[in-house]
Amino acid sequence: MSQRTQQRSAQRKTPDHDRVFGWLDDPSDERGMRFRLDDGSWQRLTYRELAQRTLGAGAALADAGVRPGDVVPLVLPGGEDFVTQFFGLLAIGATPSVLPLPLALRGGEGYQNQLKAITARIHPRHAIADPRYHDVVAENVARLGGGTEVLAPSYADRPEEAPRAWGELAVLQFTSGSRGSPRGLRISMANLATNLGMIQGWMNPVGYGAVTWLPLYHDMGLVGGLLGALTLQVEHALMRPEQFIRDTRGWIAEYGRTPYSNMCMPNFGFERVLSAVRPEDLEGLDFSALSAVVSGAERIDPAVLARFAALLGPHGFDVRxxxxxxxxxxxxLAVTGVSKYHVARMVRAGGLERRLGEKLDVSEVVELSTVPVDEPWTWQVSCGPPLETARVEILDEDGAPQPEGVLGEIYVEGPSVADGYADPAPEDVAKLHDGRLYTGDAGFLLDGELYVIGRLGDSVKINGQNVFVEDIELELVASGAISRRYATVVAGITGGEPTVLVVTERPLGDRLDDALSVIASFTGDAAHAEVLYVKRGTIPLTSSRKPRRRSLWLSYVAGELKERNDS
Structure with a gap:
C-alpha cells in the first residue's frame, strides 16, 4: 500500500467532513466566488475552478512534506490563495491555523510578540505565508529553534494526484486576546460542521451569500463570513478589511446591484457605513434582496442599527x-440569533441596580425600528433565542441557574462548543470542557431570548453593583464626548478604590467635563473617574480590532500609560 493510500485511509470519512469540504467532490460549474483585487476589479472563479486550484494546492503541500495531522499556520490576506490553501490543508488531513496579518495589530514589536507566542504553542513543521509577509514570519519562527519551513502558496499541475485524508481537527482557532494573550482553540470537524449547520439553517442563504470583508483570522470572518456560504456553494464575494475601509461605498453598492442576501459584521462596521455613505450614494440601488443582516461580536448599539436601517430603507431594505x-x-461561532423575518426586540433595563443574581427592572419592550433611541445604554437589544443544538443558561456567582430577567453569567452547552484549548491551564479546563462553556459574559434571558450586557471581567463593583464599561462607553459615544474609534473605557480597583478610566487618543477639549459627568452618572461619588489622553497607537487592539481592555488596565495600574501634554 502506498504512503498516499495509507494517508487516505487513516481516518474514516464522516458526514461532518462532507459538510465542511464535500464541495470539493461535487463542485458547481454555475456558481462561484468573486475576489476583490488590488486595482479595484473583481476576479471570479466557479466552484469547479476553485476546487481544481484547491486540490492543486493540496498536492503541492503534500509534496512539500505536509502530512495528515500537521497544524499549519496561515499568514495570508483574504483572497483566492487563502481559500485554496485553507481547504488544500483540510483535503490532505492537515489542520489550518489562521494567524493575524501584521496590519491587524499595527505591526511592529506587538505583532512579532504575538506571532512568537502563537507559533510557540503550535511548534509547526511548516507555515504558509504571503510573500510580502515571508520575512517577518520566518524571522520570528526561526527564533523558536524548531526548524519551521515557511512556504509560499503554490499549486501542483496534477490536482488529481492530491492525497485525500480525513482529519478530526478542523481548525486551531486562536482567540482574539481581549482579556490576555491569545489561546488556541481546538475546533473539531464535528464542532465546525455542527455550527455551519446552525448558521445555514438560521440565515438560509439561497443562491447568493454575502460580500464579506471580515478578517479571516477571526471566528466571525472565517466561519460566518466565509465558510457558511462557501460550503453551500452559493454565489459569494470576498474583500479584505482594508478594501472595505477604503471603498465602503463600493462595498455597499455591490449589495445594491446584485441580490446578495446576507451581511455580517460587528457594530463598528455599521458605524463605518454611516460615516462614509451618504443618501445620494445609494440612488439607483436596490437592497430588497438583503434578508439577513447579522450584528454581533461586540455590544450592539441600537441607535446605530436604527440609523443603518433608515439609510437603506428608501431603497427596499426591510428592518426585519x-x-x-x-x-x-x-x-x-454562533450561539443565538434573532430569527429570520422577525423584528428584533429591545428592552429598557433602566437604573443602575445591576447585581448578579438579581432581577433587572425591565420597564419597556419595543421593536427595533429606524428611529434611534435616547440613552442607548439603558436599552438592551435581543440577540435572539439559542440556535439549533445550543443550550443557554444564566448563572449566578455560585453557578446556580437563574430564572428569566435575572442578570448573571452566560453559560452555553452543545456540540458546537469547541473541543477545548490547546495546552490548557487548569482555569481553562474549568471554563471549557465536554461541550460546556462558562463564557465570562453577563446577560439575561427574557421570553427565551438572550440579552448581552458585557464582560464580567471588565466590570467593576461599586456599592455591590456591577457597573459595566460597555454601558458607560455607549453613553459617552451617544453624548458625543468620545469617539469609539479613538477611545475606550476600562475599570477596576486601584488602591482599594473603584476607578473608571477613559483612555483617548484624541484630546477631548471642551468635552472633558461632559465625559466626567457621564461617568459620575454611573458611579456617583463612590469611584474615581479619570480621562487619560495618550499618543496614537497606545490602545492595544485584538486581531478583530476590539480594545484589549484588560491589557490596557494593567498598563494603567503599572504606571506605564503616559499622558500627552499637547492638548
Whole structure:
C-alpha cells in the first residue's frame, strides 16, 4: 500500500467532513466566488475552478512534506490563495491555523510578540505565508529553534494526484486576546460542521451569500463570513478589511446591484457605513434582496442599527432583515440569533441596580425600528433565542441557574462548543470542557431570548453593583464626548478604590467635563473617574480590532500609560 493510500485511509470519512469540504467532490460549474483585487476589479472563479486550484494546492503541500495531522499556520490576506490553501490543508488531513496579518495589530514589536507566542504553542513543521509577509514570519519562527519551513502558496499541475485524508481537527482557532494573550482553540470537524449547520439553517442563504470583508483570522470572518456560504456553494464575494475601509461605498453598492442576501459584521462596521455613505450614494440601488443582516461580536448599539436601517430603507431594505446575534470563538461561532423575518426586540433595563443574581427592572419592550433611541445604554437589544443544538443558561456567582430577567453569567452547552484549548491551564479546563462553556459574559434571558450586557471581567463593583464599561462607553459615544474609534473605557480597583478610566487618543477639549459627568452618572461619588489622553497607537487592539481592555488596565495600574501634554 502506498504512503498516499495509507494517508487516505487513516481516518474514516464522516458526514461532518462532507459538510465542511464535500464541495470539493461535487463542485458547481454555475456558481462561484468573486475576489476583490488590488486595482479595484473583481476576479471570479466557479466552484469547479476553485476546487481544481484547491486540490492543486493540496498536492503541492503534500509534496512539500505536509502530512495528515500537521497544524499549519496561515499568514495570508483574504483572497483566492487563502481559500485554496485553507481547504488544500483540510483535503490532505492537515489542520489550518489562521494567524493575524501584521496590519491587524499595527505591526511592529506587538505583532512579532504575538506571532512568537502563537507559533510557540503550535511548534509547526511548516507555515504558509504571503510573500510580502515571508520575512517577518520566518524571522520570528526561526527564533523558536524548531526548524519551521515557511512556504509560499503554490499549486501542483496534477490536482488529481492530491492525497485525500480525513482529519478530526478542523481548525486551531486562536482567540482574539481581549482579556490576555491569545489561546488556541481546538475546533473539531464535528464542532465546525455542527455550527455551519446552525448558521445555514438560521440565515438560509439561497443562491447568493454575502460580500464579506471580515478578517479571516477571526471566528466571525472565517466561519460566518466565509465558510457558511462557501460550503453551500452559493454565489459569494470576498474583500479584505482594508478594501472595505477604503471603498465602503463600493462595498455597499455591490449589495445594491446584485441580490446578495446576507451581511455580517460587528457594530463598528455599521458605524463605518454611516460615516462614509451618504443618501445620494445609494440612488439607483436596490437592497430588497438583503434578508439577513447579522450584528454581533461586540455590544450592539441600537441607535446605530436604527440609523443603518433608515439609510437603506428608501431603497427596499426591510428592518426585519436585522438579525442581532451572540457568538464567540469558544462556541465555534454562533450561539443565538434573532430569527429570520422577525423584528428584533429591545428592552429598557433602566437604573443602575445591576447585581448578579438579581432581577433587572425591565420597564419597556419595543421593536427595533429606524428611529434611534435616547440613552442607548439603558436599552438592551435581543440577540435572539439559542440556535439549533445550543443550550443557554444564566448563572449566578455560585453557578446556580437563574430564572428569566435575572442578570448573571452566560453559560452555553452543545456540540458546537469547541473541543477545548490547546495546552490548557487548569482555569481553562474549568471554563471549557465536554461541550460546556462558562463564557465570562453577563446577560439575561427574557421570553427565551438572550440579552448581552458585557464582560464580567471588565466590570467593576461599586456599592455591590456591577457597573459595566460597555454601558458607560455607549453613553459617552451617544453624548458625543468620545469617539469609539479613538477611545475606550476600562475599570477596576486601584488602591482599594473603584476607578473608571477613559483612555483617548484624541484630546477631548471642551468635552472633558461632559465625559466626567457621564461617568459620575454611573458611579456617583463612590469611584474615581479619570480621562487619560495618550499618543496614537497606545490602545492595544485584538486581531478583530476590539480594545484589549484588560491589557490596557494593567498598563494603567503599572504606571506605564503616559499622558500627552499637547492638548
Amino acid at each position: 432583515a436585522l438579525m442581532p446575534a451572540y457568538g464567540l470563538a469558544e462556541g465555534t
